[in-house]
Amino acid sequence: xxxxxxxxxxxxxxxxxxxxxxxxxxxxxxxxxxxxxxxxxxxxxxxxxxxxxxxxxxxxxxxxxxxxxxxxxxxxxxxxxxxxxxxxxxxxxxxxxxxxxxxxxxxxxxxxxxxxxxxxxxxxxxxxxxxxxxxxxxxxxxxxxxxxxxxxxxxxxxxxxxxxxxxxxxxxxxxxxxxxxxxxxxxxxxxxxxxxxxxxxxxxxxxxxxxxxxxxxxxxxxxxxxxxxxxxxxxxxxxxxxxxxxxxxxxxxxxxxxxxxxxxxxxxxxxxxxxxxxxxxxxxxxxxxxxxxxxxxxxxxxxxxxxxxxxxxxxxxxxxxxxxxxxxxxxxxxxxxxxxxxxxxxxxxxxxxxxxxxxxxxxx
Amino acid sequence: xxxxxxxxxxxxxxxxxxxxxxxxxxxxxxxxxxxxxxxxxxxxxxxxxxxxxxxxxxxxxxxxxxxxxxxxxxxxxxxxxxxxxxxxxxxxxxxxxxxxxxxxxxxxxxxxxxxxxxxxxxxxxxxxxxxxxxxxxxxxxxxxxxxxxxxxxxxxxxxxxxxxxxxxxxxxxxxxxxxxxxxxxxxxxxxxxxxxxxxxxxxxxxxxxxxxxxx
Numbered sequence: 043x044x045x046x047x048x049x050x051x052x053x054x055x056x057x058x059x060x061x062x063x064x065x066x067x068x069x070x071x072x073x074x075x076x077x078x079x080x081x082x083x084x085x086x087x088x089x090x091x092x093x094x095x096x097x098x099x100x101x102x103x104x105x106x107x108x109x110x111x112x113x114x115x116x117x118x119x120x121x122x123x124x125x126x127x128x129x130x131x132x133x134x135x136x137x138x139x140x141x142x143x144x145x146x147x148x149x150x151x152x153x154x155x156x157x158x159x160x161x162x163x164x165x166x167x168x169x170x171x172x173x174x175x176x177x178x179x180x181x182x183x184x185x186x187x188x189x190x191x192x193x194x195x196x197x198x199x200x201x202x203x204x205x206x207x208x209x210x211x212x213x214x215x216x217x218x219x220x221x222x223x224x225x226x227x228x229x230x231x232x233x234x235x236x237x238x239x240x241x242x243x244x245x246x247x248x249x250x251x252x253x254x255x256x257x258x259x260x261x262x263x264x265x266x267x268x269x270x271x272x273x274x275x276x277x278x279x280x281x282x283x284x285x286x287x288x289x290x291x292x293x294x295x296x297x298x299x300x301x302x303x304x305x306x307x308x309x310x311x312x313x314x315x316x317x318x319x320x321x322x323x324x325x326x327x328x329x330x331x332x333x334x335x336x337x338x339x340x341x342x343x344x345x346x347x348x349x350x351x352x353x354x355x356x357x358x359x360x361x362x363x364x365x366x367x368x369x370x371x372x373x374x375x376x377x378x379x380x381x382x383x384x385x386x387x388x389x390x391x392x393x394x395x396x397x398x399x400x401x402x403x404x405x406x
Numbered sequence: 407x408x409x410x411x412x413x414x415x416x417x418x419x420x421x422x423x424x425x426x427x428x429x430x431x432x433x434x435x436x437x438x439x440x441x442x443x444x445x446x447x448x449x450x451x452x453x454x455x456x457x458x459x460x461x462x463x464x465x466x467x468x469x470x471x472x473x474x475x476x477x478x479x480x481x482x483x484x485x486x487x488x489x490x491x492x493x494x495x496x497x498x499x500x501x502x503x504x505x506x507x508x509x510x511x512x513x514x515x516x517x518x519x520x521x522x523x524x525x526x527x528x529x530x531x532x533x534x535x536x537x538x539x540x541x542x543x544x545x546x547x548x549x550x551x552x553x554x555x556x557x558x559x560x561x562x563x564x565x566x567x568x569x570x571x572x573x574x575x576x577x578x579x580x581x582x583x584x585x586x587x588x589x590x591x592x593x594x595x596x597x598x599x600x601x602x603x604x605x606x607x608x609x610x611x612x613x614x615x616x617x618x619x620x621x
Contacts, residue, residue, distance in 0.1 A: 117526040130524035144528035
C-alpha cells in the first residue's frame, strides 16, 4: 500500500522539540543533524517508543498518534520496520528465528519461507543457523534489515544503521540498500549525520538542530541552497562571506564585500542595500595563473595561510587581502605542485558566479 | 522428621514461593522509573544487614494474636504462626527476599532496552516479548536466585530459632541441630551436619558462578 507519513512533534520537556516532516511513499528522507539534536527521538516517536509532549503521526489514512488527545497506537499496532543503531538482534535466536519472530502474526507455515526470502534479498542466504554473535557488523545489519522488512511495514525507520561498520562494508551496504529500496513503496526515514551518506542514498533531507526542523527539501536543493547561515554551517559549508547587495542587473547581482571589492553572483530576491551572506562552494573556486595580472570577473587575490596535503589533494586556506574571512578549498596535488601552492604564497583565484548562493545575514 | 528433612522442606517452600515473587520484584526494580524505587529497594535489602534477631523480633510482633496481621494469619492458618512450620516459611521468605531479588534484578538490568524495543516494533506483545525474549535471556539470573535462596534457607539460624523455636520434627532445622549438638558436646553429630551444609553451600555457589555469563 502506498501512503505518506506526516509527523508533527512539539514538546517542552525533557527537552524542547518542534519538528515537522513529511515523507512520501518510496521516498527516502534523511534526518540530519549533530548528535543530540533529537533525530533519534523523532524515529522513536514515530515507532511509538517515545511519548512526546504533543505528537501527531499520520501514516496514510491511519492516525498512529493523535496530537490533540495525544493518544496513539502501541508500537505493535503501528507496522513499523525499524533498524536500530546497534541492530538489537535477539542474541539467543539464530538469524532465521530473528526474522521469523517479526512475523508471528502470519500463519505458521508461511513464516519460514518468507523469512528465507528476505534473508535472500539481503544477501544472507547460508547464514540462517548462525547466532548474532557469530556475525560481522555488516551481516548483523543485513539481518536487522531483513527482520524490519519481513513484517511488510508501512514505514521503514533506519537509525544510524551504518555507524557501526567499517568504511569498506559501509560502501557495500550502501549499494545493497540502494538496490533494495527500488522495490520498496513505503516512506523510509534514515537518521544520520554523514552528509556524504545522505547524498548517496537519500531523495530528500530534513535538517534538525536542537530539536527543531530547520529545513526540508530535495537533498541537493538543501545542500546547495541552505536558507540560513546556521543551516549552511550544519551542512558543513565553510566559505560563508558577509557582503551587501550593491546593484541588481538583469541576469546577475553585484555584491560588495566588506573591503569594497565586488563579487558577481546570480540573480537573487534580496533588495539592494541588504546585508547578506555569500556561500561559495569550494568547487566554484579555480586557481588563476599568478604570472598574469588578475583580471576578469570575480577574480580575487589572497595569501595562502595554510596548506595541508590530504591524500591526493591539498587543502588550502586562503586569506583574501581585503576580507577578514578565509576561503577553504581543495586543489589536486599535481596542480598544487605545478602552481607552487604552499603556505605564505600569494594566490589569485576566480569564483564561478553562477554557483554562488546568497542567504539573509543573521542581523537582518 | 529429621532436621535434614525439615531444612529441605523449608528451603524448597521458600524457593518455590520466592521465585515468582523475586521475578516480579526484580523485573520491576530493573525497569521501573518510579521515584519511590530506591526506598522500596532499601527496604527489600534490609535483611542483608539487619541482625536476624531484629527481624525475628518484628516477625514475632507481627504474628502476635493482638495485632491485625497476627489475627489474620491465625485465621488463615487455623492458629498462631509462632513455633509452626508455616511461620518458619514466612520468616524464611522475609530473610531471603534480597537473595531472591538481586540476581534477577541484575539479569533484567543487563537486558538492553533496544532489544525489548526491537521485539515491540516487531509486533511481539508484552507477554510474547517476555516469553520469547526476556525469559530466555534472564534464566541464568533465575537459576542463581533460586539456588542462592535454597542454600541460604537451608542453613538459616537466627530468625528460625526466634520464630520457630526448636521443636523436633517440626521446626528443628539442621543449623539448630548443630547448635544443639554443640551445646550437648556431641561434636561428631555437629561435624556431620556442618560438613553436609558446607558441601551443599559450596556446590550451590558453584552453580551460581557457572550460571553467570562470562565477563
